[in-house]
Amino acid sequence: MGKVILTADSTCDLTKELSRQCEVARYIPLHIVLGEKSYEDGVNIVPPDIYKNFEVTGTLPKTAAVNVSEYIDYFRPYVEAGDSVVHITLGSALSSTSANAFAAAKELGNVYVVDSCNLSTGSGHLVIEASRMIKKGLPAQEVAEKLKAMTGKVHASFVIDKLDYLRAGGRCSALAAFGANLLKIKPSIYVNNKDGSMSVGKKYRGKLDNVLLQYVDEQLSAYDNIRTDKIFITHAGIGDDHVKVVYDYLSGKKMFENIYITTASCTISSHCGPGTLGILFMTE
16 A cells, blocks of 8 residues: 655745655645746745846746646656655635646546645645644545645735735736835735635734734634644745744734744745735634
8 A cells, every 4th residue: 555645836835844744745836937937936946036036127927837747747656656645736716736736636546636725824734734634544535635624724814015016916006006105004915715816805004013913913813713733924025023023922822832934935925025924824
């Protein structure tokens, strides 16, 4: 009987240490296109490269899904070795990468794809949950079924300090971005855990640290059944001092057993831009 192999899209944003603990066999990198050159997310390009390019050119990179043949190439060695694969993808509303993974799995067999209906460490939560189940000896199909039942229990949101990247990406007008930056308005972005789509939530106003603490309080008070085993602080291009403010605040609540700090991948960072921070957690 073969092993159960755990893989995921590069967008789940787990640290190297967490990836090691979870025994993730491999991450499949999405593509980042800068000018005429294509890169692999986290392999030969990192978020500071994107920020530097934007400062110089004022243009954002394009992001591209992993195609079906790439997925087949990734999964095939495990399947041919007699193993089964549990693979967790970026939310289907955000990219065709999820549909491509399902297509590859159908062709190969013995690959169980889970649409995380989420992004970043929203998907990362499911990777950790999958790892726990695999270590308990659950078969791949059962792991995938249990993960699918969990997607609606993962809650992901972010606060964005400046709207420059949303403007450059066509998600808000130049006038709206200018007005928001002038008035120090910082919108929150919510991920719909039914499919991974995103929408604008509350618009905060004021100094970033004050906004972040207000946002954290409101997120944690919105649910009365939050799981306390883990929470992520995931950020893109934000100063360590701001991250520390949020970490210290969460630590002071003595609510969570593990508070993980992670950095958003290139795919995520290229859409939100620097100055972004979110807390991502699960409910029972």
